[in-house]
Amino acid sequence: MSEQQPSVGRIVHYVSYGTPGGEYKSECRAAIVTEVTEHPDADGTVGLCVLNPTGQFFNRNVAHAQDKAAGASDHPGGTWHWPERV
Template sequence: MSEQQSPSVGRIVHYVDWQEYGDGPRPGPCRAAIITNVIEPDKADAYVDLTIFEPNGWRVDGAVKNDESHTLGESWHWPERT
């Protein structure tokens, strides 16, 4: 994306959590999430609190780091454009 986006309450993002597989940890599937709080509002890669939508319900998670490169463990990123 050419322009820098800033996280704000109500924005939809993708949440990824690393999972253990037979050959070691790797990113699990992307899940839709809504930002419920921005912890560092002046930073584009801010930590945020999320409500995450899972196949069987929803859950909340706090202080989740932005990771557009998809290389960290638990993280959020902007949805890819299709």
């Protein structure tokens, strides 16, 4: 699964930034891939349309979080990953 390449139109998770004081936790948000950044090393950087419960925003050059244990708390804010299996 970690070898799977993102493509335009796929739905992934974007990890929101939590606040330093913990008022807001870092959370997984649904996001649609809008572009795949061309890189010689194909490192998985993409553009996303992030779908928050209260609105959407667009983000370019979002880095792929390295696959490891599932869950937002395991991924840094501002990165994307494939949706966890539930």
